[in-house]
Amino acid sequence: MSYKCSRCKRDVELDEYGGVRCPYCGHRVLLKERARTVKEVDVE
Amino acid sequence: MELRVIDKTDEELRMEVAGEDHTFMNVLKGALLETEGVAAATYDVNPEQSGGQTDPILSVKTEGGLDPLDAVAEASRRVQDMTADFYDAFEAAL
Amino acid sequence: MTNEFDVEIIERDDRSALFVVRGLTPAFANGIRRAMVADVPTFSIDTVRFVENSSVMFDEMIGLRLGLVPLTTPLDDFEVGETVTLALDVEGPATAYSGDIETSVPEVVPADENIPIIELKENQRLEFEADAVLESGKVHAKQQGGVAVGYRHLQRIEVVGDAPEFDEQEPNILRGVIETEDGELVVTDEFDNDLTQRYPGKEVEVVDVPDTFVFDVETDGSFTVDELVLRAIESIDARAAELEEKVSV
Numbered sequence: 273m274s275y276k277c278s279r280c281k282r283d284v285e286l287d288e289y290g291g292v293r294c295p296y297c298g299h300r301v302l303l304k305e306r307a308r309t310v311k312e313v314d315v316e
Numbered sequence: 317m318e319l320r321v322i323d324k325t326d327e328e329l330r331m332e333v334a335g336e337d338h339t340f341m342n343v344l345k346g347a348l349l350e351t352e353g354v355a356a357a358t359y360d361v362n363p364e365q366s367g368g369q370t371d372p373i374l375s376v377k378t379e380g381g382l383d384p385l386d387a388v389a390e391a392s393r394r395v396q397d398m399t400a401d402f403y404d405a406f407e408a409a410l
Numbered sequence: 411m412t413n414e415f416d417v418e419i420i421e422r423d424d425r426s427a428l429f430v431v432r433g434l435t436p437a438f439a440n441g442i443r444r445a446m447v448a449d450v451p452t453f454s455i456d457t458v459r460f461v462e463n464s465s466v467m468f469d470e471m472i473g474l475r476l477g478l479v480p481l482t483t484p485l486d487d488f489e490v491g492e493t494v495t496l497a498l499d500v501e502g503p504a505t506a507y508s509g510d511i512e513t514s515v516p517e518v519v520p521a522d523e524n525i526p527i528i529e530l531k532e533n534q535r536l537e538f539e540a541d542a543v544l545e546s547g548k549v550h551a552k553q554q555g556g557v558a559v560g561y562r563h564l565q566r567i568e569v570v571g572d573a574p575e576f577d578e579q580e581p582n583i584l585r586g587v588i589e590t591e592d593g594e595l596v597v598t599d600e601f602d603n604d605l606t607q608r609y610p611g612k613e614v615e616v617v618d619v620p621d622t623f624v625f626d627v628e629t630d631g632s633f634t635v636d637e638l639v640l641r642a643i644e645s646i647d648a649r650a651a652e653l654e655e656k657v658s659v
Contacts, residue, residue: 317652319653333653337444338444339444339445339448339646342437342441343438343441344650346437389653389654392653395646395647396654398438399644399646399650401415402417402438402442406417406429406643409429410419410422
C-alpha cells in the first residue's frame, strides 16, 4: 500500500510486517493519497 | 408496451398493459368511456411499495355486442384523433 | 367524432409559455402535462470519469451537480439511450462553470453557461470526461425537460352587481389568466392579480370554464417550449397507435 509521510513528504510503501512507520524519518503519521488512476462514478 | 389478456369474454375484458402508467391509461380510460357501446371502463395500478401488481390492469365492459378488444382499438383511434387535432391546433397557434 | 380544439398563446418565449386550450378533457390535459414532465427525453450527464479531482468536494458530489446541468437536446438527431461525450479541465484559482464543459457534439452543449460547479483554490484542479445519456424523466428527475408544468381551469369573471357601498372591499386574488364577460382573455398581472383592482366597487362571481385549461409550461433550456409540448403530444399519440395495432392483431 502506498502512503505519504506527513513530516518528510516522501512516498512510503508499507507491507504487512513493518508496522506503521516512515522508513526514512521514523514518523508515525502517514497519509493515504488519492489513487492516480481514473475513477468512474455513476450519477444517481 | 406489452399486453397480457387476463380474462376475456364477449363483453368483458381484463388486460394488463405493461410499461404504461397514469399518463396514458387515464387518457385511454377517458376515451373508452366516450366510446359508443362501452358500459364501463377503468384501470388499476398499485404503487411500487405495495409489493403487488404494479403494471396497470385495464378493465372494459361492453354492451350491444361490441367486442371489448374492438372497443379498445376504437378508443386508441379516438386518442390518436385527439392528439392529431391538438397537435395541429397548437402548431397553428404558434 | 370531432375534437374542436382552440389554442390561444398568451405569452411565449424560448423557455416558457402561457396558453389557453379549449375543448380538452381533464384526462387528456393531465396526460399531456405528465408526458411533458416524464416522457420527453433530454440529455443529462450519467457517468463521469475523474482524471483528477483535488477540489474540496467528493467525486460523487460533483457528479451529482453535473447531472443537474441542463444540456441542449436536438431530439431529431438522437435516439433514447444514445450518449454524447463531454469533458472539463479547470485549474485553480478559478471557478469551474457549466460553460467550461466541452462537448464532442456541437448541438449538445450546456443550456446555461453560468452554473457554478465548484470553486477551486490554488493548486486544486478538476479534470474529467463524462457521458451524457438521452433518457426520459421517468428514469431520473435530472432527465426532465419540463421543469414547471401545470394547468388550471380557465376562470370566467361575471359581474353580478355592485358591492355594498360602505364596505371595505377584501382583495380577491387570482393567478394566471381570466376570461371577462365579453370573452376577452386577460393576464392577471395586468391588475396586480387582484380582481377588486379590475372591477372596483363591483360584486363578481368566479366560475370555472368547463373543458378549458390554462397551461403554464417552463423548460430547463434543453429545447423550446413548443418542442416540449409537441413532443409530449407525439408521445401519447405513439402509444395510442401502438395499442391500436396490438389490439387489432
